[in-house]
Amino acid sequence: MESTRERLLSGSDVCGRSTHSRPWDDGTDSVDNHKRHIKAMFDFCAKLGVKYWTAFDSDLVPFTENWEENKTHWDDVTEYIQELTQRYHIKLLWIAPDLHSHPRYLSGAFTSNDASTFIQAATQIKRCLEVSQRLNAECFLIWPYREGYHTPFQTEVAREIKLFAKLLKLTAEYKDRLNYRCQLLIMPYYNSYQSRNFYGGWQHHQWRERDLVHTYMWDVTSCLYLLKNYNLDRYYKVSVPPGHHMYMANVYNMLGSVTVTNDWDHYDSRRLTLMMKCIVDQVGDHVTHNKYI
Structure with missing residues (x-):
């Protein structure tokens, strides 16, 4: 069964096959195919006048269990992106x-x-x-989507949260060792708290129990508490969706990025004005518009 991301890329849905025809995509998980995707993304951003782009590492290089092969792939793709950056003058956020x-x-x-x-x-x-530094990215994002537990009978919550904080600290320390001046961002896990109703409109529904209880960083408040408790707030700022989470991050001077997606973020001009004020209040913060490559 196709994932949501695969459906988005192919133009299919649960009741129909692919409708998108992308001449650069040969359907393989090769380095060359990834490079063609990256080139298409740069062309698209240039036509729209977009100045920044973002990506997960899996968007840029094919998966392999061989670390030497992975390093070779990264070197190849990184050099290619550097060439495109100089040609298009589009920066990696x-x-x-x-x-x-x-x-x-x-x-x-x-x-x-x-x-x-x-x-x-x-x-x-x-x-x-290391790749982020080579590409002069202004920020580095961590998305702890899977961090949580299924049942308290099979885990030690305190131990896991300490491990969580340990790897976040190791990340910050390694960034400093590289002498890499970028802003570390962390994006709490957000469930899709809106859904389409039968008539195509938007409606809110209640958070499921797992989203409230079983996820260690399910909203901006729990994220800020973890960062503060382990003295990580001096390294990280939060990446949040528009709306309530954005206001809360702004209150604590921890707003680092706003992630806007086409799936859920529909606001009128008045609310958008208030959101823009949050960004103006924290000079130097960034707004990211997520796009799949």
């Missing part, structure tokens, strides 16, 4: 390690009870930071 889509991260990346998974996540973050 942030890059983020994909710590959620691989099956190994089913039970978390930062908080997994499998030591090899924790090491894999740390190594992936390390490589992404």
